[in-house]
Amino acid sequence: MKLALLADVHSNLEGLRACLEHAREQGVDGVAFVGDLVGYGADPEAVLDLVGEQVARGAAVVRGNHDAAVAERGADTMNRTAEAAVGWTRERLSPAHQALLAGLPLTVKRDDLLLVHASADRPADWTYVSDPMRAEQSLLASDATWVFSGHVHEQMLYFLGAGARAQPFKPTPGVAIPVPSRRRWLAIVGSAGQPRDGNTAAAYAVFDRERATLTFHRVPYEWARAAAKIRAAGLPESLARRLERGE
Amino acid sequence: MTRPIEPGTVIDGFRVEAKVHAGGQGVIYRVAPPPDRPDLDFPLLMKVPRLGPGEPSETVVTYEVETTVHAALHGPHVPRFVAAGDLARQPYVVMEAIQGESLKAWADRAPLPPEEVAVLGAAVATALHAVHVQEVVHLDVKPANVIIRPDGSAVLVDFGLARHAHYPDLLAEEFRHPMGSGPYISPEQVLGVRQDPRSDVFALGAVLYQLATGEYPHGRPTSVSGLRRRLWHLPMSPRRIRPEIPEWLQEVILRCLEAQAAARYASAAQVASELSHPDQVTVTERGRRLRRPGLGTLLKSWIMAAGYEPSPVERPSQQLAAASIVVAAVATQHKNEQRFQVLREVVQRLMATDEDRRLTCVTVIRPASELAGGKEAEAGTSQRIKHLVLLRHWAEPLGLPPDRLTYHVIESSDPAAALLEYAKVNQVDHLVIGAPPADVPMKGTFVSTRVAAEATCSVTVVRPRAGS
Numbered sequence: 148m149k150l151a152l153l154a155d156v157h158s159n160l161e162g163l164r165a166c167l168e169h170a171r172e173q174g175v176d177g178v179a180f181v182g183d184l185v186g187y188g189a190d191p192e193a194v195l196d197l198v199g200e201q202v203a204r205g206a207a208v209v210r211g212n213h214d215a216a217v218a219e220r221g222a223d224t225m226n227r228t229a230e231a232a233v234g235w236t237r238e239r240l241s242p243a244h245q246a247l248l249a250g251l252p253l254t255v256k257r258d259d260l261l262l263v264h265a266s267a268d269r270p271a272d273w274t275y276v277s278d279p280m281r282a283e284q285s286l287l288a289s290d291a292t293w294v295f296s297g298h299v300h301e302q303m304l305y306f307l308g309a310g311a312r313a314q315p316f317k318p319t320p321g322v323a324i325p326v327p328s329r330r331r332w333l334a335i336v337g338s339a340g341q342p343r344d345g346n347t348a349a350a351y352a353v354f355d356r357e358r359a360t361l362t363f364h365r366v367p368y369e370w371a372r373a374a375a376k377i378r379a380a381g382l383p384e385s386l387a388r389r390l391e392r393g394e
Numbered sequence: 395m396t397r398p399i400e401p402g403t404v405i406d407g408f409r410v411e412a413k414v415h416a417g418g419q420g421v422i423y424r425v426a427p428p429p430d431r432p433d434l435d436f437p438l439l440m441k442v443p444r445l446g447p448g449e450p451s452e453t454v455v456t457y458e459v460e461t462t463v464h465a466a467l468h469g470p471h472v473p474r475f476v477a478a479g480d481l482a483r484q485p486y487v488v489m490e491a492i493q494g495e496s497l498k499a500w501a502d503r504a505p506l507p508p509e510e511v512a513v514l515g516a517a518v519a520t521a522l523h524a525v526h527v528q529e530v531v532h533l534d535v536k537p538a539n540v541i542i543r544p545d546g547s548a549v550l551v552d553f554g555l556a557r558h559a560h561y562p563d564l565l566a567e568e569f570r571h572p573m574g575s576g577p578y579i580s581p582e583q584v585l586g587v588r589q590d591p592r593s594d595v596f597a598l599g600a601v602l603y604q605l606a607t608g609e610y611p612h613g614r615p616t617s618v619s620g621l622r623r624r625l626w627h628l629p630m631s632p633r634r635i636r637p638e639i640p641e642w643l644q645e646v647i648l649r650c651l652e653a654q655a656a657a658r659y660a661s662a663a664q665v666a667s668e669l670s671h672p673d674q675v676t677v678t679e680r681g682r683r684l685r686r687p688g689l690g691t692l693l694k695s696w697i698m699a700a701g702y703e704p705s706p707v708e709r710p711s712q713q714l715a716a717a718s719i720v721v722a723a724v725a726t727q728h729k730n731e732q733r734f735q736v737l738r739e740v741v742q743r744l745m746a747t748d749e750d751r752r753l754t755c756v757t758v759i760r761p762a763s764e765l766a767g768g769k770e771a772e773a774g775t776s777q778r779i780k781h782l783v784l785l786r787h788w789a790e791p792l793g794l795p796p797d798r799l800t801y802h803v804i805e806s807s808d809p810a811a812a813l814l815e816y817a818k819v820n821q822v823d824h825l826v827i828g829a830p831p832a833d834v835p836m837k838g839t840f841v842s843t844r845v846a847a848e849a850t851c852s853v854t855v856v857r858p859r860a861g862s
Contacts, residue, residue, distance in 0.1 A: 306562055308564070314563075319559075322561075324562070325462040325561065327462075329458070330564075
């Protein structure tokens with residue numbers, strides 16, 4: 148089984164489409180969404196429609212902090228830009244879209260695989276797994292062999308060594324990395340809708356269950372169009388610039 | 395798990411036939427392939443690591459590293475990887491059995507004649523380069539880990555300590571002590587650096603030293619302080635041990651063994667090139683040195699070691715790109731100053747980007763036998779010298795130092811084939827050649843056309859600007 152893992156789509160229809168098409172070319176059998184379907188971008192309805200289609204085909208989806216903020220009217224901990232985007236998004240969504248977001252679980256466990264937007268250690272706290280210590284806490288809070296997360300937008304792979312210390316590894320895009328089940332792994336799959344590492348290309352990952360390999364991908368997409376829509380919608384200018392610069 | 399496996403036992407379809415070797419790290423068996431794998435039509439070996447209670451935890455990790463890194467490698471310089479067993483059930487690696495003899499057999503007979511050392515060394519360097527190109531550093535190069543095939547080419551085995559730049563390094567963070575073999579481990583490896591291909595160049599230097607002198611350059615220390623000594627300590631000059639060792643060979647050996655990676659050859663391919671063309675080695679004080687340097691030099695290298703900072707290399711490909719071998723094919727038999735100049739300009743730009751890049755100027759001339767009848771040898775020599783002079787003259791304006799520049803006059807009646815062969819054998823990265831003149835018909839038959847189509851490396855075909 149080959150599973151495409153997409154996180155932090157953030158209402159970016161162009162980024163999402165590019166990743167899904169790339170994943171199809173890779174011959175994936177399924178898709179999973181690791182939180183933050185909405186927020187920031189200008190296409191929440193179209194993105195949720197696409198996600199809904201994937202859910203009908205068996206895709207797993209977990210909730211991200213932006214999804215929660217839109218669904219539950221709680222954006223108080225967010226910065227002003229994010230809050231503005233959340234408010235804008237909420238007003239546009241149909242009851243069906245609202246219901247989709249409201250029904251998302253914090254985690255999905257399938258066999259030895261765990262999907263969680265932030266840390267598996269108290270997922271609703273939205274802790275950024277941005278260093279080995281937090282990766283370790285997340286890994287130790289679950290018994291899954293492979294933990295897939297988002298929230299942090301830069302792709303990263305952590306693994307538990309013999310000393311139970313998590314080790315970080317910066318992946319090279321396109322390389323199938325062996326992630327055998329005798330160790331435990333946590334992957335930050337990268338953002339399909341708002342990359343922040345200076346590279347404008349959308350990010351996602353493909354997990355090959357049979358071969359126990361994980362491949363991180365970068366997919367160039369039409370960010371100019373996504374940015375133009377953000378401006379046309381009257382969303383904060385900084386959100387458009389972010390896509391243009393990938394930061 | 396460490397119990398011997400009886401002949402006749404079948405593991406994941408592989409039938410164990412006989413025990414071939416039992417060593418410190420594991421046992422090696424000859425095995426037959428599963429009946430449903432007719433593609434495995436070559437002899438197979440199964441390596442079963444010693445794991446379990448009483449064995450160091452390191453062996454588990456080296457087994458994991460070996461299976462992942464070896465599985466990612468291909469080509470004639472590694473045994474074909476076939477399968478690996480599940481660590482929880484029965485760990486093993488099945489691979490191609492290489493026909494040949496371990497380089498250890500030669501090391502046991504050392505000291506060897508310098509020519510033999512050079513031939514063996516060039517074979518090992520070529521194999522190392524083939525692995526480095528695939529983003530892997532071996533990090534445990536020693537005679538026991540090299541097999542020499544009957545045709546003289548080398549095969550590297552045992553990737554338990556290796557590092558693949560695209561995979562997480564399972565060994566680095568878990569084991570703080572230096573990992574490698576005492577006589578061969580590089581100074582930066584002693585300090586925990588595990589991604590520099592020049593570490594293998596150092597180990598190759600230690601192997602060459604051993605083959606040439608019968609001794610180890612830094613003894614065989616086991617303690618960390620003993621290993622650290624190589625950060626500043628200079629080995630005894632090989633020519634002091636065996637005066638018949640030529641200066642060029644000592645130059646190559648000691649340059650490989652430099653404590654600072656940046657002072658070594660920038661790539662294993664460059665070592666192979668030097669060992670294959672002794673007449674092109676630039677001998678410096680290193681090659682002539684007979685006694686250990688005086689107190690002043692020693693003090694200097696001591697201070698250097700105190701502030702030893704391994705030079706940063708992100709991954710092998712990054713280092714190799716900087717250390718590439720460029721060939722300029724100069725048509726010395728068709729003297730055309732304008733075309734020479736255009737070729738030189740392109741080469742100059744290529745060479746300006748990195749100090750570790752090397753240039754070889756090559757020309758192909760007709761064999762002496764095709765020249766004037768009776769005085770073949772004499773005519774041949776004078777022809778070669780004439781074209782060598784032309785090559786040197788062509789390269790002079792480039793202003794490159796002698797250790798970055800070599801010249802080759804090749805005799806062949808098929809220039810394209812000769813250039814292609816030269817580029818392949820010498821692991822050339824980039825070949826620059828002039829285009830056929832604009833006004834001739836039948837361009838498909840020209841040397842540059844065929845070279846561009848068939849070369850194993852990048853080729854730049856240069857032509858003067860239209861109208862010039």
